[in-house]
Amino acid sequence: MKKLVLSIAMVAAASLAFGQKKVVKEAEKGFKSGDLQTALTAIEGATTNPETSGDPATFLLKAQIQTKIFGTDTENTMETVEVGNQAISTFNKAFEMAGSNKTSTVGKAVYAEELPGVPDNLRPYSLLTLKNLAFDKALEKYNAEDLEMSYEFFNLAGEIDKTDSTIHYNAGFLANDLGRFEDAKRHFNYLFEIPGYNKTNAYYFMVQILSTEEKNPEAAFALVSKAREEYPNDKVLAEYEIQLLLQLNKMDEAMAQIKDALANDPNNSGLLLRSGYLKEQAGDLNGAMADYKKSVEVDPNFFEGNYYTGALMLEQSREILAELNALSDDEWEKKSQEMGKQADDLYRQAVPFFNKALEIKPDNTDIMIILFQVHTRLKNNAEAEAMNKKISAILGPNWQDN
Incomplete structure (x- = not known):
């Protein structure tokens, strides 16, 4: 009797195992024929049954079915992405169950390479197939x-x-464009870890994110200093370093860096502008003016160069007038004509630079207002009225009351 019960139990167990293997075969058949939902239902049953759930090949097949579903989905929505994420998770589980060994049968299948242009029926539907499908959908x-x-x-x-x-x-470029800066940083950080990869563009983006979006010039400066060690001859990184030194108020270091950079690139309008700015801050107005003027000589359409040149001329003119107004009445009588002429000459010299700046940015009302004030000071009535009409058309007729 005991032998009979044992025999019946063995037959039942064999039938159950055969039944579960039949389910796996059904999933394989659906996978190959394209009946993917039937295949997925069958394989999900196999992954929860004790007879087949311990076999990494079961999870490999499930991941392959999920990958094929992902690839055939033409909607390409977040639901599609979720299927892709599920496939990654299943591939990883199958690989771990196989001892995380790429030389095992399952390991080889998980990471099977694809030949370019291979027909769908010959694709391995591996983790790398999933990567290629995702890349195609991204494009x-x-x-x-x-x-x-x-x-x-x-x-x-x-x-x-x-x-x-x-x-x-x-991914980093798009994340940055979409304002997803943490995501952008994550992808650029992956690039920094790739040996032999030219990381300059990734550094450009990261420095901008840290300095502009996160308002963390200290972190940006630390990163650009590291980048400069890797790419000491990169001009963009050199300019970023100078810009950050200025932000951090490290004027002496910034000036030293600018001098070094100008020695290698003497006609760089951006460097000349920064050199002029530092000289202006240090009180060397003649040196600043020379740098500003040179910046527009090498690039006549350099907006900042034109603007800074004109602005420094106006500042010098205002200082002359302030000095004149501080004189005693007797001294004022003696010097007013000469000093007034010096101030007016600077106003006149500033006009072409502001005109050029306005030509470059024709809707800039700040420059229009400056030109209106300059022409009014110089009694250029026709030019002042023309500028007044331009400003009024944008800001309204009562713009001077605001």
Whole structure:
């Protein structure tokens, strides 16, 4: 009797195991034929049954089915992304169950390479297939100008491969453009870890995020200093370093850096402007004027150079007038004509620079107002009235009351 009971139990167990293996075979059949929902239902049953849930191949098949579902989904919404994330998780579980060994049968299947242009029926539907599918969806969404979903698919692909510079640069670029600065920093940090990769653009973005968006010039300066060690001849990084030194009020260091940079690039209008600014702050107005003027000589369409040159001329003129007004009556009588002429000459010299600045930025009302005041001072009535009409058309006829 005991033997009979044992035999019946063994038959029942064998039938159950056969039944579960049959479910796996059903899932495989659905996977190959494209009946993916039936395949997914079958394999989910197999992953929860004790007879088949301990086999990493069961989870490998589930991940492959999920990957195929991901690839065939043409909606490409956040639900699609979630399917991709589930596939990654299942692939990782299968790999761990196989001892995290890439040389095992399951490990090889998880990380199986794809040949470019291989037909769908020959694709391995591995983790790398999932990465390529996500990349293709990211490009499709980018071309459709859906930047949010393009980022999501690039991000998904990047979760699979932390060393793919193209994926992480695109993801970081889009995240930055979308204002997702923490995400952008994460992707750029991946790029910093890739040996041999040219990281200059990633450094540019990161410095801007730290200094502008996070208002953390100290962190930005620390990063740009590290970047300069890697790329000592990069002119953009050199300019960022100078700009941050100015923000941090490290004037002597900034001036030393500017001198070094100008020695290698004497016609750099941005460096000349910063050199002029530092000299102006130090009281060397003649040196500042020379640098400002040179910045527009090398680049006539340099807005800041034109503006700063004109502004310094007006400041010098105001100082002359302030000095004149501080004189005693007798001294004023003696010097007013000469000093007044000096002030007016500076006003006249400033006009072409502000005119050029306005030509570069024709809607800039601040410059229009400066030119109105200058022409009024010089009694250029026609020019002052013309400028008044321009300003009134933008700010309204009562703009002077505001």
